[in-house]
Amino acid sequence: MGNSKSGALSKELLEDLKSNTTYTEEQLYAWYQAFLKECPSGCISREQFESIYARFFPDANPKAYAQHVFRSFDSDSNGTLDFKEYIVALHLTSSGKTIEKLEWAFSLYDVDKNGSITKNEINEIVKSIFNMISQEDQKNLPEDENTPEKRTEKIWDFFGKREKDKITEGEFIKGVMDNKNILRLIQFDEPQKIQNRMKQKKQ
Incomplete structure (x- = not known):
């Protein structure tokens, strides 16, 4: 899994995420490519986050819950999730201790x-x-x-x-x-x- 287009994912951030989550380097690169595809700006806004949730729950109304989840992961309270906040969120909700x-x-x-x-x-x-x-x-x-x-x-x-x-x-x-x-x-x-x-x- 290559280094193609992976230049934007800094070595420093990669090492940080590897030591703080259970993801491998390959997985992190894959997540990063998918993240940039979904969010070319490098950040997810609250609205984008809500629409991602909404796609998975066509029969429900996930907006309020998505807003709360977003708030809990927006560690610097700037109204967007960057790649690091996003990966830490994924790790915590799926495989964290x-x-x-x-x-x-x-x-x-x-x-x-x-x-x-x-x-x-x-x-x-x-x-x-x-x-x-x-x-x-x-x-x-x-x-x-x-x-x-x-x-x-x-x-x-x-x-x-x-x-x-x-x-x-x-x-x-x-x-x-x-x-x-x-x-x-x-x-x-x-x-x-x-x-x-x-x-x-x-x-």
Whole structure:
């Protein structure tokens, strides 16, 4: 897999990504070519990110969730994702270590980026997750978690919090590590499926 057109991917960035993700040099070059094809400017705007998500969910409304995911990955808050932010995002959502994934999940739920999560923030993310679940699938959810409000209550109860309390990152990670049920309730596992589809497209 060659060095054709790979000059733009600097050695420094390549080494950085190799040491911080599980991707090989060949994979990174392949991702980079695909990234530039999709985003010739070298950056993904929030709108582009939303449209990529929308393509994978023709039967749902992924806009709100995509916006939250985008915010959580836009590490310098400049409104675009560069190649490094994009690859780190892919790594975290598909093959990162549990602790890394939970740190990312915390940043997803920490909507105002103030270092703690409120019940309202949990409800906002859970609502956006429900927009991604087809009406048909929603009918099959357990009775005590078949609406965003019920699911939010359930998560909040797991953490043993009062209405106006907040959850710190440490509490969040420990709570989820200690209780697999919370993990199931806070996550939306479609990003893995997106990853698989994107890999298939590139082969």
